[in-house]
Amino acid sequence: MIGAVVPAHDEEALIGRALRALRVAAAHPELLGEEVRILVVLDACRDRTGEIASRGGAQCLSVDARNVGIARAAGAQALIEQGARWLAFTDADSVVAPCWFARQLACRTEAVCGVVEVDDWTGFSAEERTAYERGYVDAEGHRHIHGANLGMSVRAYQEAGGFARLRSREDVELVQRLHALGMRIAWTNTVRVVTSSRQDGRAPEGFASHMARLKCA
Structure with missing residues (x-):
């Protein structure tokens, strides 16, 4: 079985779209019918995220941590x-690509780090978008690490000790441990996710913070 983890803190406006994409990816023919279970970790949610997730066929697990590392680990x-x-x-x-799970498994490595595309550049100047694109490598062999686009075998995850209890950069810290252990990591742009351009993210030093810094540059 393949497991997908989606941490969420008050995401009622977006969780439905994310889950629809995951369900499409779970039905990809290259998975040969292998079961995919989607788990939304409701981290201190006060809105309808859990209700929408359950209605969308996902399992739900509630934590009260306001900490993405704890949520992903749970x-x-x-x-x-x-x-x-x-x-x-x-x-x-x-929003994951339709081949998201299939491409991860096709890499035949212990871990996979994919790339992200920004969904909407409204509100950003042409110069700000250019600055982002100049600093982002959308190619094979990139070295970007995104919690929004990350996969690994359970064996590798457990050997590395799992996610640390960090409010941000939990993904980077885990991949660094995988690398230190000599795990094979695919740094590929064939595993793709479209992500929000919002600047008010949940993790203090997450992707939204990076987008916000573009406005301040």
Whole structure:
């Protein structure tokens, strides 16, 4: 079984779109019918995120941490206990490609780091967009790490010790440990996710903070 973890804090406006994309990816023919379980980790949610997620066919797990590292780790552990062999991580404000799971497995590595595309550049100047694109490598062999587009085998995840209890950069810290252990990591732009251009993200030093810095440059 393949497990997908989606941490969410008050994401009722976006979680439905994220789950629809995950369901499409879960039905990809190259998975040969392997089960995919989607788990939304409701982190201190006060809105209808859980209701929408349940209606959309996802499992829900509630935590009260306001900490993405804790949320991702809780979701991963729950899916491991259900028998997952592969863990895929994305975010509630992101839309995975239809081949998202299939391409991760096709890499035949212990971990996969994919790329992200920004969904909407409204509100950004041409110069700000150019600055972003100049600093982003959308190619094979990139070295970007995104919690919105990350996958790994359960064996690798457990050997590396899982996600740390960090409010941001939990993804970077885990991939660094995987690398230090000599795990094979695919740095590929064939595994793709479209993500929000919002600047008021949930993690203090997450992608939204990077987008906000463009406005201040």
